[in-house]
Amino acid sequence: MSHRDDDERQREADAILRRLRQETDPQIGAGTAQMLTGARAHFSGADADPNDRIEVLGTRIGRLAGLAACIVLAVMFVVNYLLP
Structure with a gap:
């Protein structure tokens, strides 16, 4: 009798985990895809007037230069304050 109860509880736990995985996986994937699409649109200058090349x-140059400056500052911070 105990073995049947354990099997039943195991099946129930597996079903709950499977349902939970089905409910959360698409949300995580959609959020990541939306974030990457937004970043790509931002750095490509999609919000600028497409008729004015x-x-x-x-816009592209300015945003990429800003990203490069941020990376350089972060590296300088790590080298100067966190590593020594």
Whole structure:
């Protein structure tokens, strides 16, 4: 009798975990995809006027330069304050 109860509890636990995985996996994947799409649109200058190619190019250059500056500052911080 105890063996049957253990099997039944195991099946119930597996069903709960399977349901939980089905409910949360799509949300995590959709959020990540949306975040990456938003970052790509931001750095490609998608919000700039598409008819003005110079504005799009300037937006891309400015945003990439800002990202590069942020990375350089983060590396300098780590080297100067966290490593020594």
